[in-house]
Amino acid sequence: MARAVSETHDEILIAASRRFAVTGYKGTSLQDIARAVGCSKATVLYHFANKEALLGKLMAPAITVLEALDARLAGQTGAAAQQVATEGFVDLAVRFRREIALLRGEFPDLLQQPAFAHIQQISERLVDAFAGHSDRPVARIAALVVLAGIAETCAEFIDIPDDELRPALLAVVRRAVEPVS
Amino acid sequence: MARAVSETHDEILIAASRRFAVTGYKGTSLQDIARAVGCSKATVLYHFANKEALLGKLMAPAITVLEALDARLAGQTGAAAQQVATEGFVDLAVRFRREIALLRGEFPDLLQQPAFAHIQQISERLVDAFAGHSDRPVARIAALVVLAGIAETCAEFIDIPDDELRPALLAVVRRAVEPVS
DNA sequence: AACTCATCTGACCGATCGGTCAGCGTCTGA
DNA sequence: TCAGACGCTGACCGATCGGTCAGATGAGTT
Structure with missing residues (x-):
């Protein structure tokens, strides 16, 4: 056997x-x-070793790409940050749709675990970038709507071709995000 | 006692x-x-009677309002439907933030249960309205991003005052949604 | 005092969870 | 040929889940 x-x-x-x-x-x-x-x-x-290790193995590639995006984001501000975040996150979300789907709704729980703790900080920096580093609530709310909306939508449209999903997401993000002042 | x-x-x-x-x-x-x-x-x-009955009691008011919105939506098409859906859903989401938060990530499971089955149809009609009843994927993707983004954002911003959250959401929705052709 | 009835509880149930462990074949290199 | 590593398994573990049930308690009625 x-x-x-x-x-x-x-x-x-x-x-x-x-x-x-x-x-x-x-x-x-x-x-x-x-x-x-x-x-x-x-x-x-x-x-x-255990169930969590299995999840870790599955998520590893997505997390690596997410960390790379975070690194690229570090040097940018304002409109440039918005653009890097938009293209980078849409790309990541489309590519790792399956990984996002399996985290659906368990994000809050999983982020508590030390192994995924830094993901929370990265996603906060992503919201920051989408908001053009503005601290106005209106900009931050728009940023979160976009971020969460993309993730959920990608998880939902598992079967649609990448090159149909990606431009549609880019279009809605560019409209939705608050332009930098 | x-x-x-x-x-x-x-x-x-x-x-x-x-x-x-x-x-x-x-x-x-x-x-x-x-x-x-x-x-x-x-x-x-x-x-x-059981855990599900407890959930049912908690969700009842939100579901009633959702059904009322669905009924109001029935007679509308195009831009009018978009407007009714936008104002209605933002209002509902802001008001029932707590109820949305408690369903976070368990929507797919719960919608399987017969007691919540019709909710799925309602949310599909909501996406339809946000998309201005267009069947173009670009419009439908934008609609889902908006719908899911609002829900998630409301669940996240539990403590912010209603009259700060509502206009910010309305603003982002009006930008994000595809204008009807 | 005796009875009724709503409220509440501890003890218990079967099911399922993630995880452990001793031991089963089989393959391989010395 | 044979010892040991490898892949795999059934049986089992303690914990926790939603849910049941007989009975204790106490206030109100007759």
């Missing part, structure tokens, strides 16, 4: 990604994942 | 609303609610 390492390992990652995206992280049990793969729950926990 | 009916009953509703808004529906146990009230879990289940 024993297969090569990478085989079952990767099958678990794929199945977990699919199940998480449909029923969420909390809503998916290790048993569910094992059933989808066709192995035992113990096998899942043989390949991954 | 026995108190008047309405007292404990209402205390449970208040405590449940608060706990749900912080830790979500699934993330809040009946034990949590009982502890917050200062009674036993069995008492919670004496006053409410």
